[in-house]
Amino acid sequence: KAGVTQTPRYLIKTRGQQVTLSCSPISGHRSVSWYQQTPGQGLQFLFEYFSETQRNKGNFPGRFSGRQFSNSRSEMNVSTLELGDSALYLCASSLGEKLFFGSGTQLSVL
Amino acid sequence: GQQVMQIPQYQHVQEGEDFTTYCNSSTTLSNIQWYKQRPGGHPVFLIQLVKSGEVKKQKRLTFQFGEAKKNSSLHITATQTTDVGTYFCAGPPGGYKLSFGAGTTVTVRA
Numbered sequence: 610k611a612g613v614t615q616t617p618r619y620l621i622k623t624r625g626q627q628v629t630l631s632c633s634p635i636s637g638h639r640s641v642s643w644y645q646q647t648p649g650q651g652l653q654f655l656f657e658y659f660s661e662t663q664r665n666k667g668n669f670p671g672r673f674s675g676r677q678f679s680n681s682r683s684e685m686n687v688s689t690l691e692l693g694d695s696a697l698y699l700c701a702s703s704l705g706e707k708l709f710f711g712s713g714t715q716l717s718v719l
Numbered sequence: 720g721q722q723v724m725q726i727p728q729y730q731h732v733q734e735g736e737d738f739t740t741y742c743n744s745s746t747t748l749s750n751i752q753w754y755k756q757r758p759g760g761h762p763v764f765l766i767q768l769v770k771s772g773e774v775k776k777q778k779r780l781t782f783q784f785g786e787a788k789k790n791s792s793l794h795i796t797a798t799q800t801t802d803v804g805t806y807f808c809a810g811p812p813g814g815y816k817l818s819f820g821a822g823t824t825v826t827v828r829a
Contacts, residue, residue: 642816649728651807651821652762665816699761706750708809708817710761 613711621717627688630714634681634702641683646697690718725820732798733828740823742791742808751791757804800827
């Protein structure tokens with residue numbers, strides 16, 4: 610079974626731009642969660658989607674948004690990028706409580 | 720909201736020695752999960768503990784869930800270089816998202 614696939618693997622953007630990250634979950638997994646990881650901060654929960662509905666949301670500004678498609682693939686969008694948005698963005702899919710993470714998208718904002 | 724705290728943040732271990740990392744929650748957890756992230760990699764699920772006082776072993780790793788279900792520990796015996804990485808605990812506050820601790824980053828001196 611293929612794992613969780615995230616694209617792109619690396620991304621460089623400048624302040625003020627917007628970015629869209631993609632995540633394809635493991636086949637059959639309907640839940641997709643997104644996390645932001647920065648050095649020393651651990652994994653900060655962004656949001657979780659299940660069957661195209663946002664089920665949970667973390668404490669991030671409205672510039673961070675996401676969606677899930679009927680095939681369970683998910684995208685997250687960050688608008689008006691700030692320097693502090695530089696991070697590894699991890700997507701995880703699940704069937705139950707155990708999370709399966711993708712390799713992440715490393716976003717650098719210059 | 721729930722906070723999951725991990726200590727220590729860094730653990731420098733001589734190869735062959737034992738060490739323990741601790742996880743504490745401000746609220747009672749229905750279960751707790753542990754993940755390991757190798758340098759440059761993504762978090763990988765290690766184990767889930769559900770019952771009060773539960774102890775589970777995986778080779779040299781021993782996981783324990785506290786009686787009050789508010790704390791957990793990971794003990795590694797005879798540390799090897801393959802143990803290098805960051806260990807995260809995560810617990811659900813009753814919803815569908817996982818709250819991750821900041822992690823314990825382990826380095827091993829050969």
